[in-house]
Amino acid sequence: MKANVNVSLKLFIEYLQIEKNYSQYTIEHYRHDIKDFFMFMTEQMIGGLDDVQYFDVRLYLTKLYEKKLSRKSVARKISSLRSFYKFLLREKLVKENPFALVSMPKQEKRLPDFFYEEELAELFKACEDHTPLGQRNRALLEILYATGIRVSECSQIKLSDLDMYLSTVLVHGKGHKERYVPFGSFAHEALEAYINNGRKKLLDGKETHDYLFVNFRGGPLTDRGIRVILNSLIEKSSLNGKIHPHKLRHTFATHLLSNGADMRTVQELLGHAFLSSTQVYTHVTNEFLRKTYMSHHPRA
Structure with missing residues (x-):
């Protein structure tokens, strides 16, 4: 057949x-x-x-x-x-897999792109706090940087996934895998302001739902919507370029390792199945340390 x-x-x-x-x-x-x-x-x-x-x-x-x-x-x-x-x-729809013996082309070894702390500060400055959409954008940026979750995971967060008392979020990852990820005081404060004020205004008079992040019409925010928001924040800031979907995730992992976090913990927080996926960030932090040394040591 x-x-x-x-x-x-x-x-x-x-x-x-x-x-x-x-x-x-x-x-x-x-x-x-x-x-x-x-x-x-x-x-x-x-x-x-x-x-x-x-x-x-x-x-x-x-x-x-x-x-x-x-x-x-x-x-x-x-x-x-x-x-x-x-x-x-x-499914027995074909007799053989003609792609089974094809060798994959070797990948270019590129280090993950990430924000330096000074660049991230400029990005946060671009967020407004006095409008519902501004409060949403700050909460969105804070939670992405605080947790290192994927954009697809972020769009699926529901209010019921948040534990504001323990400052943790239940993340629904790839392949039905779930993990709890903590977030800090900055994200906690931004989430409270958004949930108690901005989100309510965006949903005013519209059909209610449990999704945490909403668009200007009050509907659930999509993956694409998140990318558009992040790029608009870049345009408002003094930074150049665009934010690719994983840049804040890369930044989260790089900053943790640069400040002494162990790799196993970062692996768990990122939801990586294999430690090898996390090890790439050690190369980033080593390169970061080298550049810092060369830029600041008097006899470098």
Whole structure:
């Protein structure tokens, strides 16, 4: 039986949503990568998913490199398609996985981008405290920096997940994994001001719900909405560039390790399954220490 491409994609998306519990943002990446491969199949007149051979995959890789895509982008597409075919094999919709033997391109070793404390102070200055949206933005920025949670995790926080007495938040992470993360006095103060004032005004006369962060219409704030807010704060501040989704998360981890936190604790707070994912930040802090030394030591 040959797998219909659109039906197969629909089944795979449902699998990612229900079984893997991936965020909508992650799922859209999978959808985009797989549809891109469907276009390649059409161009090459490949009849069905079970007709794709190893040499077709090699040709597809060549075309990706011809488009001048980064190694990271190519690796992501191959990973998406490998997972897709692994699912199709499980469901007996194909006989083999043509992506199984494809080697992933080596990644460029780039250190995580983060804010220095002085830069972060400028970002906080851009937040207003006298408007409902300003109170929300400050609370949002404070909680992201205080906890190091992912943007997708932040958008899912509900009022019932907060323990204001213990200053902790229950975070619903990847793969149904949950963890409690503490937050400090600055975040606590900003959350109280927002919940007791700004959030109530944003919800005034609208349908109530339990999501912590809301948009100007009173609805739950999405991942995309959070990114837009963070970039608007950058524009209001004296800083340049844009905030990518993980920059505050990187900053959280880097600042903890720079100030003496042990790696296992940072791993737990970030919700990393493997310590190797956290170890990259040791390189950041070592580089930070080196630059600080070279800039400030009289005989450097």
